[in-house]
Amino acid sequence: MQVKVFITPRKGILDPQGRAVEQALKTLGFNQIADVRVGRYIVLEVAGASAAGVREAAKKMCEQLLANPLIEDYRFEVGAE
Amino acid sequence: MKWGVVSFPGSLDDRDTLYALREVMGQDAIPLWHKDESLGGARCIVLPGGFSYGDYLRCGAIARCSPIMRSVVRFANDGGLVMGICNGFQILCEAHLLPGALTRNRSLSFICEQVTVRVANAHTAFTRSARKGALLRLPIKHGEGLYTAFDDELSAIEERGQVLLRYVAPDGSARDEANPNGSINAIAGVANERFNVFGLMPHPEHAIEPRLGGDDGLAIFRSIIESAA
Numbered sequence: 001m002q003v004k005v006f007i008t009p010r011k012g013i014l015d016p017q018g019r020a021v022e023q024a025l026k027t028l029g030f031n032q033i034a035d036v037r038v039g040r041y042i043v044l045e046v047a048g049a050s051a052a053g054v055r056e057a058a059k060k061m062c063e064q065l066l067a068n069p070l071i072e073d074y075r076f077e078v079g080a081e
Numbered sequence: 082m083k084w085g086v087v088s089f090p091g092s093l094d095d096r097d098t099l100y101a102l103r104e105v106m107g108q109d110a111i112p113l114w115h116k117d118e119s120l121g122g123a124r125c126i127v128l129p130g131g132f133s134y135g136d137y138l139r140c141g142a143i144a145r146c147s148p149i150m151r152s153v154v155r156f157a158n159d160g161g162l163v164m165g166i167c168n169g170f171q172i173l174c175e176a177h178l179l180p181g182a183l184t185r186n187r188s189l190s191f192i193c194e195q196v197t198v199r200v201a202n203a204h205t206a207f208t209r210s211a212r213k214g215a216l217l218r219l220p221i222k223h224g225e226g227l228y229t230a231f232d233d234e235l236s237a238i239e240e241r242g243q244v245l246l247r248y249v250a251p252d253g254s255a256r257d258e259a260n261p262n263g264s265i266n267a268i269a270g271v272a273n274e275r276f277n278v279f280g281l282m283p284h285p286e287h288a289i290e291p292r293l294g295g296d297d298g299l300a301i302f303r304s305i306i307e308s309a310a
Contacts, residue, residue, distance in 0.1 A: 009184075014263065
């Protein structure tokens with residue numbers, strides 16, 4: 001089963017990379033931007049028949065390694081493909 | 082005193098640390114490999130600077146899963162002395178042996194320069210040979226040294242005196258321009274609640290001989306030797 005994990009800097013955390021991208025977009029004329037945060041996208045293939053089991057494993061993987069919950073928010077999607 | 086210096090794939094300062102301990106401080110220091118589980122009877126473990134595992138995922142996140150880190154965590158929980166320098170500091174935060182986290186410098190630039198830090202707490206195994214308020218000139222070289230901790234945790238760290246080093250101007254004054262990476266409260270080095278684990282971004286192992294630009298780093302190593310005596 002495929003798991004897509006999205007990790008972004010936690011709200012309230014200084015994200016200098018996001019800020020630099022925001023500034024660059026504004027210099028291109030995209031002035032409607034209110035906030036940019038730059039994160040990571042991880043795609044996993046996980047063995048397991050039950051989506052619930054995979055979801056539980058994915059949550060543990062995020063908590064223990066893929067994200068640092070002190071400074072990052074994460075969410076994931078579990079899909080068949 | 083016996084020291085163990087851990088090498089991870091991508092560690093850079095392991096040899097400099099061994100040199101500082103052996104040649105300059107006259108200590109018995111052994112190299113430890115990340116796949117080892119034994120700490121070789123060392124009384125202080127140093128996790129050196131560098132880019133363990135290429136800084137993949139987050140700095141220190143992969144290294145903290147190494148076999149040797151299980152032993153280091155156990156050693157620290159038993160009260161053993163552990164010091165993490167730069168990447169070692171990042172590894173200790175990722176291993177939850179130290180509070181908080183280290184993220185990208187606010188300038189987004191890699192910084193390589195001499196900084197001044199003030200000893201904020203001199204009653205610890207890592208700072209006891211310095212006076213409180215003493216200024217140390219030490220080099221830094223990192224891209225992700227911005228220390229962060231949140232609200233309750235940050236106030237607890239401050240109240241308990243866990244901040245051992247703070248970035249200051251060369252004259253000792255606290256100024257925002259003297260904070261090279263944007264760390265909260267200008268924190269350059271922090272200890273755990275039990276004061277047996279210490280992480281710092283500046284490199285004491287590179288400040289051990291006047292001909293290399295200064296020897297203020299000796300105060301840190303000397304403190305540890307005194308406290309273990």
